[in-house]
Amino acid sequence: MPALNTQLELDDIQGIVLSGYGELPQASFLMLAFGDPEAARRWLGKTLERIDSAAAGRPQGGSRLHLAFTWPGLEHLELSWQALKGFSREFREGQAGSPRRSRILGDDGDSAPERWRWGGPHSRAIHALLMCYAATTEALETLLAEQRQILTEAGIEVVETLASQPLPGGREHFGFRDGISQPKLAGVSASQDKRHLVTPGEFILGYPNARDQYTMRPLVDPIEDPDGLLPEVIQDSDLRDLGRNGSYLVFRQLSQDVHGFWSWLDEVAPNPEARQALAAKMVGRWPDGEPLVKAPRRPAGDGADNDFGYHHEDAEGLRCPFGAHIRRTNPRDMLPPKPGTDDSLEINRRHRLLRRGRAYGPPLAESLAPDDLLSAGDDGQERGLLFLCLNADISRQFEFVQQTWVNNANFAGLHVDNDPLIGARGEGRATFTVQNEPLRRRYHDLPRFVQVRGGAYFFLPGLRALRYLAASPHRLTNGVSAPTAPATLLPDTWWLQAARKFNTAMEVGIGITRRFTRLRNVFDRAFQQPASDAVQAIILRRRRKHAIDADLAIAEERQLAGEEDVTQRITELMSAFLLRTYRHGTAERAGNTKTYGLLTAEFEVLELPDDLRCGLFREPRRFDAWVRFGGPGPRVTPDIRNNGVLSLGVKVTGVPGEMLLDDEEHTQDFSAISAPTFTTPDVYENAKLQRLIGAGLPVWYFLNPFDSHYLDMLLQGLYAKAHGSPFEVSYWSCVPYLYGKGRAFKYRFVPLLESQSQVPLPAPDNYLRLAMLRTLAKVEEVVFEMRIQFQEDPVTMPIEDASVIWTSPEIPVARLRIPRQEFAIAERDRLARELTINPWHALPEHRPLGNQNRARKQIYYETSRVRQRINGEEHFKP
Amino acid sequence: MKAQAALNVVMEVRPGHEATLRSLLERMRQDPGGNDILPFERLDTVHFARWVLLPEAHRRARRHCPAQLVLTANLDGELDGHLAELVDVGGEGLRELLGHCRDFPEDAGDEQIRRYLADNQHRVGAFYVNTLGRSLAQVRLEARLHDTLQRHLDDGEWGKRSATAIRQALIDFVAADDDLRDALTPANGPGRWRWLQGWLLLGGIALIGLILAVLLWPLTLLALVLLRLHELGNAPHNRRPRDEHVRVLEADEDRGVHNQLSAVGYIQPGPFRRVLLHIALWLLQLAVSWVFYRGKLAEIDTIHFARWVIIDQGSRVYFFSNFDGSPESYQDDFIERVAFGLNLVFSNGLGWPRTNFLVFGGANDEQAFKAYYRDHQIPTAVWYHAPAYTGLTAVNLANNAAIRAGLSGSMDEAQCRAWLQRF
Structure with a gap:
């Protein structure tokens, strides 16, 4: 039984969800195409005032207005990409969006999307649906005229108008009473009927569904909803819920061939009574709505009734055929494995639809009596049903019913039978079987009675979501960088919290050991090199044993399997981190976060032998450069508390020639860190680390006994320490670059400074910057020597594995001269935040090599754009 | 009664030959029954068959699982006779196809091709047949x-x-x-009381297991603790599958009443999970051959054939299945009717939604399970079903x-x- 205690936020749900508006029989549906997005948002802001929520109760005359959007419509309104990615795939693709969808919905032949009047691949794109309901035709006319005027003023075009015409007696065009069976929402409806009571979360997003889980819906970070327009997610998360109180609306224009239906029946049935009986067998009810299960042979005149099941009343289909329309669209308790029980009803509950359809077109005969419909002949008029239904999960509800029940020739053990009333036809699915004793009666070659003229999937937002859509957009990400919603929101369990506390404890512990700097320096002098060699020996032994990369040539790269996807996921993870962590104007880099100083410098290429003259080093000359000394992330912390690995970014300017990236011109960047190996050996491990950083558990990356990185941890530990000054540290590139054709190199910036700064204890938060200031006050210039080493062997000096230190001889090629200057000023700090150091700002001769370098191209580019948008900055071109 | 057998051949692809192989497989895909490489229709006893190209996969420390070509078939009777028939029907096209696989002999004659296939046969961990003996x-x-x-x-x-x-x-x-x-x-079928023997067998094993668990209670406690630690340590992948990936998979789905699944995943590292998986597959094999051989796997009556195979020296598993209805209803059936069974076997896989004590949680999380399914599904290069099955x-x-x-x-x-x- 569904939970009865879900409290719905009635004032946020659009009224059409909770009521079919039987009191407003006139309706018209306008398909809209937006023009200018700003004008469309303004129009939305005005129109949403007119939309009634469910709290307004049942309408007492007058008119009602409701609004829904397609995915292209939401994209046009410039909704945040994070939210756009959070909608279900069916909605994103659209009803005509993939050949498979058309296959499973039975949209083939004349019903194929290519032939649709609207919503098909050749029709004008639809952005929104304006639903107008009124009590009288005059009221509807007035409403429509008024709305059309407003739409024209906003530059919004009405692509298609579908006017509904109510039929007498609540019937549809074939002459049968419609809309009898609807699910009843638990907690809203007073009904106690077990068969029809369904939890509201099956139709309204943001509430638990029939599996007691939350259906996926679009969520955004608080930074993209600074005004707090959206409700919060209920589970452990500070995300804001765009989908809450909304629903997915399925809209299909179904054209009914009334004449074809009754004349076919006339052909196969000998007399009017048999005709009506066969029609009733096809539907499952008599025209007045009485179910066959209760009155199998002739209508008893009791009228419409919805209180019945199938298994106990009619297990063999002798009353209501197995393939009848209502038995297919709502099997009630006949679903295996335990038909007739509550378990079976449980299963059925997960595939219910909340229908809000309206008839359209003039009736073929006013009375809608079968004999009159037959004798009226074919008047060539278009008529049928505007099928609308609401559900939270299009795939599990609407598409499931269409595919697994309606258009299934093998439904309930049948062989070649589709839904006789609305099903698609074709070879092997045009038969209707009427179970009977002693033998069934089969009818073959049924024509198709219902064709599809148009269709679309819409999202019907809650009122707060509408307000959010009308507000100015905060598009901080693009389609590539926006974080994808996870498959399910993971709860914050006790052991995750415990693991985070452990992580903090470890970090504090490491922080404490950092303070023993003198001891550490002694240890380093004695043990750093031998320990590093030992670890490398283990790594190299493994590489030699498996002959990893032995088949590669010098400077030859190898794409890792699935590399692009991993890169994409890292980009999304890092963007998600940025969105979650920063407020406007304060976003830092996701990595190499803290700036100690941004300094101007001179990059002097030395006199080199001929075989080394290549690319930037073609001839000895001096370039201007920016040099950024930075610290690790992911957040800005006091210097003593970071993870001990410093970074260097050099941006050489005025470099002639075409560069690999075109967002800047004539700049060659170098990026290095104060350890000879990267934290992660390749892009796969990097993705794991990023994911754990996002969860607040970076320590677990190294220590996880099921996926340990002990050697990497040791190597990092050997070089991560509290440094005295950024000027006194070597910076390694860790990953290789091209040096002209057929050669690969790594570089190192070696400090030529003689002094040895001590780490002051207790350490001020910015002691590293202070050390730099002190040094520049004493000396005229600080010099680094750039040394390179070439790859000599693909196995022991790999391109794709950043945890192996190359042991080839180092050759000095350039000097970085940093003159005395003022750098601890706000202007420089702001510039430092805007600057992007990306190793892909490079000459083609120095193309970055290796999977982590390849990944950096997209990651740096995208995350720096996200950062800049969060801060409202332009990309800085030096 | 002739029981159905599972042919399972796994061959490593020569480096650099993947693209050519793909185009050959694409040619076969146009007509699985009557193509000029291996026309399955001419094989009299094949119910379902497929060729799958397992793409190269990344492993820790820069190693990788190379691309592999897998041929599987569900056929009647013993396997040995069938290989010769397969080679006979295949001929020149088959030789060309296999030429792209590692260690395939130059200018191979029929007997050598047969021996190559026989040598590369791979043991099936568990093999489910809908109805035993229905040829x-x-x-x-x-x-x-x-x-x-x-x-x-x-x-x-x-x-x-x-x-x-x-x-x-x-x-x-x-x-x-x-x-x-x-x-x-x-029809010739299995013995009438086979299922009773099966339940007795399973019951006996359960009883012995329970007694051992109670007698060796410290070991049981340790195992439970280890299990829980493994479960906490396993990070669920929790990834939504990419649209392009799903589009490729959907291109061939729902073209008839049958559908298929080819899915591959890593086994969680560590000996505990490996042992658990072997035990689970062993129990599963017993259950499907002695109890679930008469039309239903637990309560699911829509699966024709399914197999679980451990490959790559115990680091990966693949699961191939042929079933009726849409993948959506297949997934729903599994979640509703046999989620604990899924958890028992697949929770040993890397990235499975989090389980509690092996059988709770996991696949019960509908959206996590459905995402995992698509995320680990790979395109099936060529899929064949016997014409006799069409529409049934x-x-x-x-x-x-x-x-x-x-x-x-x-x-x-x-x-x-x-x-x-x-x-």
């Missing part, structure tokens, strides 16, 4: 029987007769038809078998009535 010939015969009888019933006037009379008339009709006469003899679900096949069975033996009026409702 392709039986499927064909019963389908023919059903169709002919349906047409006969449509054409005739039966209104006034009793159910017994109608049945007798049908039996006479079948006896007079050369193509259908064999249907009058009951497992339920239909069981119904056809019951119709055939009803032609022999004696039935009273009520039983005849019930039998006639099967049409």
Whole structure:
């Protein structure tokens, strides 16, 4: 039984969800195409005032207005990409969006999307649906005229108008009473009927569904909803819920061939009574709505009734055929494995639809009596049903019913039978079987009675979501960088919290050991090199044993399997981190976060032998450069508390020639860190680390006994320490670059400074910057020597594995001269935040090599754009 | 009774040959039954078959699982005879295809091709068959029987007769038809009480297991603690599958009443999970061959064949299955009816949604499970089903078998009535 205690936020749900508006029989549906997005948002802001929520109760005359959007419509309104990615795939693709969808919905032949009047691949794109309901035709006319005027003023075009015409007696065009069976929402409806009571979360997003889980819906970070327009997610998360109180609306224009239906029946049935009986067998009810299960042979005149099941009343289909329309669209308790029980009803509950359809077109005969419909002949008029239904999960509800029940020739053990009333036809699915004793009666070659003229999937937002859509957009990400919603929101369990506390404890512990700097320096002098060699020996032994990369040539790269996807996921993870962590104007880099100083410098290429003259080093000359000394992330912390690995970014300017990236011109960047190996050996491990950083558990990356990185941890530990000054540290590139054709190199910036700064204890938060200031006050210039080493062997000096230190001889090629200057000023700090150091700002001769370098191209580019948008900055071109 | 067997050949692809191989497979995909490389239709006993190209996969420390070509088939009878027939039917095209695989001999003759395939056969961890002993010939015969009888019933006037009379008339009709006469003899199936033996066997194992667990309680406690630690340490992948990936997979789905799944995943590292997986597959194999061989796997009656195979020296598993209905309903069936079974086997895989004590949680998280399914599904290069199966679900096949069975033996009026409702 569904939970009865879900409290719905009635004032946020659009009224059409909770009521079919039987009191407003006139309706018209306008398909809209937006023009200018700003004008469309303004129009939305005005129109949403007119939309009634469910709290307004049942309408007492007058008119009602409701609004829904397609995915292209939401994209046009410039909704945040994070939210756009959070909608279900069916909605994103659209009803005509993939050949498979058309296959499973039975949209083939004349019903194929290519032939649709609207919503098909050749029709004008639809952005929104304006639903107008009124009590009288005059009221509807007035409403429509008024709305059309407003739409024209906003530059919004009405692509298609579908006017509904109510039929007498609540019937549809074939002459049968419609809309009898609807699910009843638990907690809203007073009904106690077990068969029809369904939890509201099956139709309204943001509430638990029939599996007691939350259906996926679009969520955004608080930074993209600074005004707090959206409700919060209920589970452990500070995300804001765009989908809450909304629903997915399925809209299909179904054209009914009334004449074809009754004349076919006339052909196969000998007399009017048999005709009506066969029609009733096809539907499952008599025209007045009485179910066959209760009155199998002739209508008893009791009228419409919805209180019945199938298994106990009619297990063999002798009353209501197995393939009848209502038995297919709502099997009630006949679903295996335990038909007739509550378990079976449980299963059925997960595939219910909340229908809000309206008839359209003039009736073929006013009375809608079968004999009159037959004798009226074919008047060539278009008529049928505007099928609308609401559900939270299009795939599990609407598409499931269409595919697994309606258009299934093998439904309930049948062989070649589709839904006789609305099903698609074709070879092997045009038969209707009427179970009977002693033998069934089969009818073959049924024509198709219902064709599809148009269709679309819409999202019907809650009122707060509408307000959010009308507000100015905060598009901080693009389609590539926006974080994808996870498959399910993971709860914050006790052991995750415990693991985070452990992580903090470890970090504090490491922080404490950092303070023993003198001891550490002694240890380093004695043990750093031998320990590093030992670890490398283990790594190299493994590489030699498996002959990893032995088949590669010098400077030859190898794409890792699935590399692009991993890169994409890292980009999304890092963007998600940025969105979650920063407020406007304060976003830092996701990595190499803290700036100690941004300094101007001179990059002097030395006199080199001929075989080394290549690319930037073609001839000895001096370039201007920016040099950024930075610290690790992911957040800005006091210097003593970071993870001990410093970074260097050099941006050489005025470099002639075409560069690999075109967002800047004539700049060659170098990026290095104060350890000879990267934290992660390749892009796969990097993705794991990023994911754990996002969860607040970076320590677990190294220590996880099921996926340990002990050697990497040791190597990092050997070089991560509290440094005295950024000027006194070597910076390694860790990953290789091209040096002209057929050669690969790594570089190192070696400090030529003689002094040895001590780490002051207790350490001020910015002691590293202070050390730099002190040094520049004493000396005229600080010099680094750039040394390179070439790859000599693909196995022991790999391109794709950043945890192996190359042991080839180092050759000095350039000097970085940093003159005395003022750098601890706000202007420089702001510039430092805007600057992007990306190793892909490079000459083609120095193309970055290796999977982590390849990944950096997209990651740096995208995350720096996200950062800049969060801060409202332009990309800085030096 | 001839039991169905699982042919399973896994061959490593020569580095650099993946692209050519893909184009050859694409050619086969256009016509799985009648292509010029290996026309499955000419093999008389193959129910379902497929070629899958397992793409190269990344492993820790810069190693990788190379691309592998997998050929699987579900056929009647013993495997040995079939390989020769397969090679015979394959001929030149097959030699060209296999030439792209590692260690395939130059200028191989038929016998060498057969030996190559035999050498590369890979053990199947567990193999599920919907109905044991229902050969392709039986499927064909019963389908023919059903169709002919349906047409006969449509054409005739039966209104006034009793159910017994109608049945007798049908039996006479079948006896007079050369193509259908064999249907009058009951099909050869497994022993009547096999399932009882199966339940006793499983019950016995469960009892012994329970006794051992209680007697060696410190070991059991340790195992539970280890299990819980493994479960906490396993980070669920929790990834939504990419749209392009799903689009590729969907291109071939729902073109008939049957669908297939080829999924591959890593086993969680560590000996504990590996042992657990082996135990789970062993129990599963016992269960499917002794208990779930009569049309249902637990409560699911839509699967024709399924197999679990451990590859790459125990680091990965692949799961291939042939079933009726949409992947969505297949997934729903699994979540609703046998989630604990899924958890038992697949929770040993890397990235499975989090389980509690092996059987709770996991697949019960609908959206996490559905995302995992698509995320680990790989495109099946070539998929074949025997023409006799076209348009027939497992339920239909069981119904056809019951119709055939009803032609022999004696039935009273009520039983005849019930039998006639099967049409």
